[in-house]
Every structure is written in C-alpha cells, then in structure tokens.
Amino acid sequence: MNKLNEIKKSFLASLWFMFLTFPIMVIRVNTVQKEIEWRWQNMFFVGISVFFLSFAWRFLFRQMASGRKTIEAGGLDKISLMQQIMNEPKMYYPILFAFTLFAATFPFIFNIYQVNIMTTALMYVVLGLGLNIVVGLAGLLDLGYVAFYLVGAYSYALLNYHFGLSFWLALPIGAFIGALFGILLGFPVLRMRGDYLAIVTLGFGEIIRIIMENWNEFSFGPSGIANIPRPGFFGIEFSLQGSIIFMYFFMICLTLFTIFIVNRLRNSRIGRAWVALREDEVACQAMGIDRTKTKLTAFALGATWAGMVGVIFAAKTTFINPASFTVWESITILCIVVLGGMGSIIGVIFGAFILILLPEYLRAFSEYRMVTFGAVLVIMMVFRPQGIVPDIRHRFKHQGSMVLGGKTKK
Amino acid sequence: MKTILKVKNLIMNFGGLRALDHLDIQVREEEIVALIGPNGAGKTTFFNCITGIFPPTGGEIILFPPKKKSKRANRLKPNKITEIGLARTFQNIRLFQNMTVLENVMIGRHCRMSSGIVGAIFRGKATVKEEEQVVEDSFKILKKIGLSEYVNEIAMNLPYGAQRRLEIARAMATEPFLLLLDEPAAGMNIQETKDLNELILRIRDEEKISILLIEHDMRVVMSLSDHIVVMDYGKKIAEGTTEEIKNNPVVIKAYLGEDIDA
Ligand SMILES: Nc1ncnc2c1ncn2[C@@H]1O[C@H](COP(=O)(O)OP(=O)(O)OP(=O)(O)O)[C@@H](O)[C@H]1O
Ligand SMILES: [Mg+2]
Numbered sequence: 001m002n003k004l005n006e007i008k009k010s011f012l013a014s015l016w017f018m019f020l021t022f023p024i025m026v027i028r029v030n031t032v033q034k035e036i037e038w039r040w041q042n043m044f045f046v047g048i049s050v051f052f053l054s055f056a057w058r059f060l061f062r063q064m065a066s067g068r069k070t071i072e073a074g075g076l077d078k079i080s081l082m083q084q085i086m087n088e089p090k091m092y093y094p095i096l097f098a099f100t101l102f103a104a105t106f107p108f109i110f111n112i113y114q115v116n117i118m119t120t121a122l123m124y125v126v127l128g129l130g131l132n133i134v135v136g137l138a139g140l141l142d143l144g145y146v147a148f149y150l151v152g153a154y155s156y157a158l159l160n161y162h163f164g165l166s167f168w169l170a171l172p173i174g175a176f177i178g179a180l181f182g183i184l185l186g187f188p189v190l191r192m193r194g195d196y197l198a199i200v201t202l203g204f205g206e207i208i209r210i211i212m213e214n215w216n217e218f219s220f221g222p223s224g225i226a227n228i229p230r231p232g233f234f235g236i237e238f239s240l241q242g243s244i245i246f247m248y249f250f251m252i253c254l255t256l257f258t259i260f261i262v263n264r265l266r267n268s269r270i271g272r273a274w275v276a277l278r279e280d281e282v283a284c285q286a287m288g289i290d291r292t293k294t295k296l297t298a299f300a301l302g303a304t305w306a307g308m309v310g311v312i313f314a315a316k317t318t319f320i321n322p323a324s325f326t327v328w329e330s331i332t333i334l335c336i337v338v339l340g341g342m343g344s345i346i347g348v349i350f351g352a353f354i355l356i357l358l359p360e361y362l363r364a365f366s367e368y369r370m371v372t373f374g375a376v377l378v379i380m381m382v383f384r385p386q387g388i389v390p391d392i393r394h395r396f397k398h399q400g401s402m403v404l405g406g407k408t409k410k
Numbered sequence: 411m412k413t414i415l416k417v418k419n420l421i422m423n424f425g426g427l428r429a430l431d432h433l434d435i436q437v438r439e440e441e442i443v444a445l446i447g448p449n450g451a452g453k454t455t456f457f458n459c460i461t462g463i464f465p466p467t468g469g470e471i472i473l474f475p476p477k478k479k480s481k482r483a484n485r486l487k488p489n490k491i492t493e494i495g496l497a498r499t500f501q502n503i504r505l506f507q508n509m510t511v512l513e514n515v516m517i518g519r520h521c522r523m524s525s526g527i528v529g530a531i532f533r534g535k536a537t538v539k540e541e542e543q544v545v546e547d548s549f550k551i552l553k554k555i556g557l558s559e560y561v562n563e564i565a566m567n568l569p570y571g572a573q574r575r576l577e578i579a580r581a582m583a584t585e586p587f588l589l590l591l592d593e594p595a596a597g598m599n600i601q602e603t604k605d606l607n608e609l610i611l612r613i614r615d616e617e618k619i620s621i622l623l624i625e626h627d628m629r630v631v632m633s634l635s636d637h638i639v640v641m642d643y644g645k646k647i648a649e650g651t652t653e654e655i656k657n658n659p660v661v662i663k664a665y666l667g668e669d670i671d672a
Contacts, residue, residue: 261531264530264531264533265527265530265531268525268529268530268533268537268541269520269523269525269526269529269530269540269541269544270525270526270527270530271530272509272513272516272517272520273517273520275506275508275509275513276506276509276517276520279505279506279507279508279509280504280505280506280507282463282488282500282504283500283504283505283506284506284517285462285463285487285488285489285492286461286463286488286489286492286497286498286500286504287489287492287517287518287520287521287580287581287583287584288489288492288493288518288520288521288522288584289489289517289520289521290487290489291487291489297527301527393508393509393510393513393564394510394513395510395562396510396512396545396549396561396562
C-alpha cells in the first residue's frame with residue numbers, strides 16, 4: 001500500500017520532470033538545416049532517472065525520520081559504534097596499535113608521491129582542527145581562515161628571505177603572528193554572528209590575499225617567493241626524498257600534538273565557555289562568561305594552527321604566491337569541519353582524509369570533482385547534518401572523573 | 411532589613427517606545443518580591459536592563475552585595491553583573507541545548523573559577539582540582555534543585571518543567587545574592603508549580619538568596635511574595651503586600667480594563 005503510493009508519487013515526479021525538461025531536452029532547432037529535431041529518447045532517460053532518484057530520495061527521507069524518532073525516544077543511551085570502541089580498551093588498543101604501525105611504516109611501503117599526499121592530508125587535519133575551535137566549538141562561522149594560513153606562510157618566506165630565519169624559529173613566530181591576526185580580525189567582528197560574520201571574515205580573507213597580490217615591494221606580488229628552504233633537523237640537511245619523509249613524520253607529530261592540545265582545551269573551562277557561546281550568546285553572558293575574551297581566544301587559538309601550518313606549507317612547497325590562498329581554500333577547510341562533524345575531533349580527522357585523499361585517488365573522475373563534492377555536501381546536510389562523527393558530550397561520574405558514552409548512569 | 415538592589419528613575423527607550431518609565435524598585439535582604447503586570451508592561455525589559463543586556467536610557471541601578479561595597483551597575487557588561495551576584499532565568503528558556511544538564515550547571519560556575527588557557531593545556535594540579543571541584547559542586551546543586559536523575563542527559567531532551575528548573579540550577583551555580591526569575595511557572599502543571607513554590611521558598615530560606623520574581627500565575631505570586639510591585643506601560647502603578655495589592659482598585663483596573671469601573 002505504502003510502496004504503491006511511493007511508486008505513484010515517483011511516477012508523477014518523473015512525468016512532471018519530463019514535461020518540464022521537454023523544451024530543452026527533446027526539441028532541438030537545427031539552425032543550419034532549418035529543421036526541428038525531436039529527441040524522444042532523452043525524454044525517456046529523464047523519466048527513468050527522475051523516477052529512480054525520487055524513489056531513492058523518498059526512501060532516505062523515511063530512513064531519516066525513523067532515525068530521528070529513535071533519538072527522541074530516549075535514544076541518548078544508544079551510542080555510536082565509535083563511542084563503543086573508545087569505551088572498550090580491548091578494541092581500542094589494537095586499533096590504535098594498527099594505526100601507529102601503519103603510520104610509522106607508511107613512507108617505507110609507499111612511494112614518495114603517496115607520502116607527499118599524506119603529508120598534505122595531515123596538514124589539512126591540523127587546519128581543520130584549528131578551524132574547528134572557531135566554527136565547531138565557538139560557533140563563529142569564519143570564511144576567512146585561509147588568511148591566517150597565508151600569514152603563516154608569508155611570515156616564514158619573508159623572514160627567511162630578509163633575515164635568513166630558519167624553519168624551526170619561524171614555526172613559533174608564524175604561529176604567533178597568526179594568533180595576532182586572529183585577534184586583529186576578532187575585534188571588529190565581536191558583535192557579529194552568523195551570516196554577517198561569515199561575510200566580514202570572507203572579506204578579510206580576500207583583502208589579505210589581494211594586498212599580497214598587489215604590494216609588490218613587500219610580498220613580491222603574484223610572482224611569489226621561491227627557494228624557501230626545507231627544514232633541516234639539528235644541522236642535518238636532507239635530500240629531496242629524505243626531506244619529504246621527514247616532513248611526513250613531522251606532520252604526524254604535529255597532528256598528534258594538535259589533537260592533544262585541542263582535546264585538552266575542549267574539556268576545560270574555556271572549552272565549555274566556547275560551546276556555551278555557540279549555544280546561546282545571551283545566556284552565556286548572563287552566566288558570567290566574558291564574551292569578548294571568549295571570542296578573541298577562539299579566534300586567536302584557531303589562527304595559531306593556521307599560522308603554523310602556513311609555515312609548514314611554505315617549507316614543503318618551497319614556493320608560495322597569493323594564488324595558493326584563495327577563498328576556496330577556506331571553504332575546503334570549512335567543509336572538512338562541517339562534513340566531519342562540528343566540534344568533533346575524530347570527525348574532523350575523517351573529514352580531512354575524505355576531502356583531501358579521495359579527490360587525489362579519484363583523479364580519473366576529476367572532471368566531476370566539484371559536482372560530486374557539492375552533491376555529497378548537500379546530501380550530508382539533509383540526512384546527517386551533525387556530520388560523519390558527531391560531537392558527543394562528556395558524561396560525568398560523581399567523583400569528578402570523566403567518562404565517555406552513556407554507560408555510567410549513576 | 412538591608413536593601414540589596416535599588417533602582418531609581420529607570421528609563422528604557424526602544425526608539426519611540428518608552429518601555430520603562432521612571433521606574434523605582436527596591437529589593438531587601440531575604441525578601442521575595444514579585445513583579446506583575448499585563449503583557450507588554452515592561453517586566454522582562456526591566457530584567458534585561460538590570461542584568462546589563464540592554465543599557466538603560468536613564469536612571470540608576472545600584473547593587474549592594476553582602477560584605478562588599480555597593481556598586482553602580484548601569485553600564486556594566488552582563489558578565490560583570492553576574493560576577494557581582496545577580497543571576498537570572500529567561501522567560502523563553504535559554505539553556506545550552508546541546509550540552510548535558512551537568513555541563514549547563516558547570517557553565518554557571520564559570521565566573522567562580524579561574525583556570526585559563528595555560529591551565530587547560532598543562533592541566534596542572536590546581537586545574538585538575540578545580541575541575542573536580544566544579545563537577546562536585548554542580549552535582550550538589552543539581553541534587554538540591556531535584557534534577558539528579560537527569561545529570562548526563564542532553565538539556566534539549568528534558569521535559570519542560572525540568573528545563574525550567576535547570577535554568578534555576580544554572581543561575582544558582584553563579585552564587586548570586588539576588589535571583590531573578592522570569593515567569594518560572596509558565597507552562598508548568600499543578601504539581602510542578604507546587605514543587606516550584608517549595609523550591610523558591612527553600613532557596614530563600616536555606617541559601618539566604620533574595621528573589622525577584624515575574625509571574626502571571628497569581629496563586630504563585632500570592633503564596634510566595636513578601637512584596638508585590640505592579641507595572642503597566644512601563645510605569646509602576648502600585649506596590650505593597652499581597653493584601654494591599656489584591657484590593658487595590660488601580661491594579662484591578664489595569665488587569666481588567668478601563669470599562670469595568672463604570
Ligand atoms: N528589544 C526590543 N526592541 C524593541 N522593543 C522591545 C524590545 N523588547 C521589548 N520591547 C517592547 O517593550 C515592551 C515591554 O516588553 P516586555 O517584554 O518587557 O514585556 P513583559 O512585561 O515582559 O510582557 P510579558 O508578560 O508578555 O512577558 C513591549 O511593548 C515590547 O514590544
Ligand atoms: Mg516578559
């Protein structure tokens with residue numbers, strides 16, 4: 001009965017679409033021979049595909065509705081597979097061990113090209129985790145994140161060019177300058193939220209890039225800065241291959257370091273204040289949280305990671321120019337956070353790997369990359385708006401110890 | 411008894427609309443004061459002004475925290491006022507919906523904690539202790555308010571009455587000397603309202619916290635208040651004890667309309 005109804009609806013949808021697309025899909029006026037072609041087979045294809053798409057769409061919606069019902073009906077204790085794994089040391093440790101083994105042997109199993117891609121993916125993991133502080137935790141929609149990335153990259157490039165500063169010195173300096181720019185952006189947008197904030201930050205990102213493109217004396221304009229040295233390690237100079245492998249391991253360390261720091265921040269007084277700010281700005285202030293301070297720390301700490309990764313980017317590619325820092329970069333990083341799951345660390349890691357690695361390995365389909373990208377995001381937003389691995393709040397036991405998952409009721 | 415909140419000639423304009431018109435209100439120690447008036451009288455606006463959400467157009471707001479110097483609160487930020495010791499709930503519930511019940515209360519403790527970024531990252535002894543303390547304190551508060559069963563629920567999933575109580579718990583966590591409740595009984599059933607009555611009395615008697623209460627439910631107002639202030643069109647039209655207010659013709663007129671006295 002229900003099925004029949006669905007089929008009927010899908011059928012009607014397909015009829016409607018056949019009618020709508022009739023003028024463009026079926027009729028073609030051949031201006032050379034002055035005659036009209038009737039491409040009836042196109043109508044057939046439109047009908048069939050709309051029928052199936054509509055059917056699948058309805059099916060997914062029903063799935064979603066039933067999923068929502070289970071959540072409402074006390075689905076709180078139903079924790080995801082991920083959480084169960086995290087809760088069970090027996091499963092958790094072998095998985096962790098496997099990951100470590102894989103990460104450690106990766107550069108020796110795969111070729112340099114693969115290692116390079118993996119390093120890039122790790123860079124995006126760190127960028128995603130940084131933006132996650134601003135967007136995921138504090139709920140400030142920042143579309144100009146790439147500006148801090150640019151600032152970091154140019155800090156290293158310029159400091160090295162003028163003063164011969166080494167990578168290891170530039171790393172903290174880049175992070176610091178990034179944070180400074182974070183605060184610089186933070187001040188004017190303190191009172192803004194949502195769409196307005198998004199537009200202003202978008203503008204900020206573009207302004208910084210355009211300045212770099214045009215201020216030739218300072219940044220060498222669109223031609224960029226070349227011959228940026230790769231990092232050495234305590235006086236050791238690497239070959240090209242060695243350097244790539246070194247970068248890979250360095251990124252692994254930095255990723256772990258970032259996860260550690262972000263995780264600690266998340267579960268602290270300030271992390272809670274960020275989430276409260278995201279949830280309700282008025283109530284958050286009424287509870288005694290200083291909005292100015294909380295927002296600025298979120299911007300500054302988010303930008304710190306971008307600055308740091310910027311330095312690494314400059315060192316890795318040895319050449320930077322403003323074209324590497326377009327708004328698309330910001331949007332990619334934002335997609336990583338949204339797709340992965342706002343506020344969730346594991347989610348962001350997944351998001352980065354999916355969004356950076358998949359396009360690399362699916363180069364055969366590169367023409368359709370943007371289409372797939374868009375489609376996946378739309379579908380995600382409709383059916384799983386909380387992301388791949390949603391953020392799970394911590395549960396507490398009475399003695400003040402922290403426990404994950406829902407197992408510790410009382 | 412000592413005065414703890416003194417509001418003099420408070421004016422609030424929204425463009426051409428005068429929402430508060432030369433309002434004078436006083437709250438004394440360990441007193442429950444009810445603020446009543448028809449819809450749109452300006453009660454919530456009054457709360458928003460004294461908690462710093464709207465900067466008032468004119469007038470004086472002075473706070474007298476116990477054992478501390480009095481403070482003029484006119485242009486202070488909301489978080490500063492909370493720090494001094496005013497806490498509030500909201501008419502349209504404003505919980506941190508995606509956080510757990512306990513976390514909501516922990517946020518309330520924020521202004522009584524001190525660890526910063528460095529503490530969060532290194533998680534030294536002081537921070538760990540503070541974190542354990544805040545969890546412990548929050549548990550205690552939830553128990554007092556009667557929400558122990560929901561500790562790890564997501565706030566959004568709580569029944570309506572419990573959400574209202576959670577707002578009170580969260581406000582209590584900030585250690586106020588004056589608690590502002592904006593229609594706490596709205597939408598509650600008879601049993602919930604009764605429990606709420608008891609809770610408010612207990613907060614006053616056991617915690618020694620004064621309460622300023624906006625409420626439309628007259629049973630609640632009459633059974634709780636020591637003092638009632640009646641507002642209409644932003645003005646104070648009457649004040650006094652429950653008996654005085656019940657029999658005040660001006661109040662009856664404001665509530666029932668002009669043509670009744672004919
Ligand atoms: N932010 C605002 N901007 C403009 N006008 C406002 C604003 N807030 C309140 N007002 C106006 O001020 C007047 C008083 O509103 P207020 O919300 O204080 O009433 P209230 O006494 O709390 O009513 P209720 O019993 O319905 O809650 C109303 O006319 C309202 O429209
Ligand atoms: Mg109101």
